[in-house]
Amino acid sequence: MKPVIAERGEAVAERIPSVRWALASLSLSMLLPSLGTSIANVGLPTLAQAFDATFQDVQWIVLAYLLAITTLIVSVGRLGDITGRRRLLLIGILLFTLASILCGLAPTLWLMIAARAVQGLGAAIMMALTIAFVSETVPKAKTGSAMGLLGTMSAIGTALGPSLGGFLIAGLGWPAIFLVNVPLGVLSFVLVHRYLPADLSKGKANRTSFDTMGTLVLALTLSAYALAMTIGRGSFGPLNIALLLTAVFGAGLFVFTEARTASPLVRLAVFRNPVFSASLAMNLLVATVMMATLVVAPFYLSHALGLDQTLVGLVMSIGPVISILSGIPAGRLVDRLDASFVVIAGLVAMAAGSVAVAVLPGITGYIAAIAMLTPGYQLFQAANNTTVMADISPDQRGVISGVLNLSRNLGLITGASVMGAVFTFSSGAHDIAAAHPDAVHSGMRITFAVAAALIVVALAIATGTCRSRRALGES
Structure with missing residues (x-):
């Protein structure tokens, strides 16, 4: 029996570093799409000058990327379920990397926009399949920690983009903000190919049509x-x-x-699951609120509080830094406690943070509010993602992950428009840049009062779902 025991021990010893390297490959696949968004934003003024284009035209460099992700993320998730997730993830990384090269070498703006759309397709594949792979590579007891790590990597990409982009443009020119993805993409490809589990072969009789x-x-x-x-x-x-x-x-x-x-793209029956539908609704509401901090805060900090651009950038970086520091602890908390309880705790913290943004005065009040709001968001994300992906059948993980990411993206898009409109309307000014500081401050208060109301709605959904689950458990 000793040789058998030894073999089992060796298998366990081999599995531990494999899980770590698998998580490293998934982390890099999560970081690149978020970096691809934030690093391009900072380069828009330079790109407008380089291509002799209007700001409205160069905005399509960002919009083409986001539209490709939003419109295709569910479809590529389902395609991964059918054809094999590892194979499609490798294709996504390859598309992202090659499109980054095309962006860096683009001679015209419209070729740049086309390359960004292809890069967005690669990003959609990476975002959808990365979360889907967690259940296949990480023990169930550690799922929350893995989700927290992925949330941290997404936050790192978002936080790193502006500063890295500014440094690269100043030192090497605008092509560098796209070409920097190439070595990272190559590394991600190698890690995924080496450490993620191979796709199971399916006979023709068992293949599902797309x-x-x-x-x-x-x-x-x-x-x-x-x-x-x-x-x-x-x-x-x-x-x-x-x-x-x-x-x-x-x-x-x-x-x-x-x-x-x-063979539908999305089985409509999944939306009859109250836990799943509630998780999607909460994800959309929370993303709408988080987008308000990105859209409204720069105007409030500069026009109401009178901070210069350097200080605005410094204060705006506090939220992403807190996200980076709180993501992994949030995931570990999900592993130790009931996920539905952590969802509620995260939403309570977000509601308190939103109210604090609305009522606490000055720069100190704003920072204190963000210090409540951001960890609450990480708690919610880790717990909500874990809840959604916990009991999904293997043949549906890709599409469900895609739907989960889609609800977040729709919330971000809605938040940019709706919360921006609330801010403009409540400030009573057609042009925020020319508005009186008191008007901007009033707009900020009303906008985050609305944000707090949206989080309260999400909290009501969470508590109602939790009670329903307990009632079903008791019966």
Whole structure:
């Protein structure tokens, strides 16, 4: 029996570093998409000058990337379930890396925008499949810690982008903000190929067909909604309304299509699960609120508190730094406590932080509020992601991860438009840049009062779901 025991011991010894390297590969796959967003934002003024283009035109460098992620993330998640997640993740990393090279070498703005759309496709694959892989590579008891680590890596990418982008542009020129992804992409490809579990081969009889019609309808629907929320710079004109109506019609058509498809892109039955539907709704509401901190805070800090751009950037970096520090502890807390309890605790902290932003005066009050709001967000994210992915069947992990990411992206898009509009309306000024400091301060208070109300709604959903689960458990 000794040789058998020795073999088992060796297997366990080999598995521990493998899990660590697998997590390293997933972490890098999560960092690159968030870095791809934040590092491009800081380069927009330089790119407008380099291509002799208007700011509205160069904004499509960011929009093309975000639109590709939003419209395709569910579809690529489902494609991974069908064709093999490791294979598709490698393709996604390759697309992201090659598109980064094209962006750095692009001779015209529109070629740059096209390359960014391809980069967004690669990012969508990486974001959808990274979370789906957690259940396959990490023991169930450590799922919360893994989700917290991925949240930390996403925060690092967001926080690192502006400073790294500014340094690269100043030292090497704007192509460097895209070419920096190339060595990271190569490293990510090697780690995924080496340490993530290989796809199980499926016979032709067991292969599921891909829902092309559902994919097309969903992509067009999400494109219409995203454009309705982003074009017009906060004002809702006839084009925005037409796009929004198109999105509503498209959503109905998508439901109709999926209900009559033998192999649907998304099984509509999953939305009858109250825990899953509640998690998506909460994810959307929370992302809407977090986007308000990015959209509204710079105007408040500069125009109401009178900080210069250097100080604004420094204060704005506090939130991402707190996210980096709190992500892993939040995940470990999820492993030790009931995930639904951690969701509620995170939302309570976010509600308190939102109220604090609205009522606490000055720069000290703002920092104190962010110090409550941001850890609450990390607690919620780690616990909510763990809850959603806990009992998903292996053949649905990719698409469910895609839907989870989609709800977050829709919240970010909605928050940028709706919370920005609330801020503008409540300040009583058509041009925030020219508004009186008191008006900006008033707009900030009202905006975060609305944000607190949205978190209270999410909290009501969480507590209601928790009670329902307990009732089912007792019965």
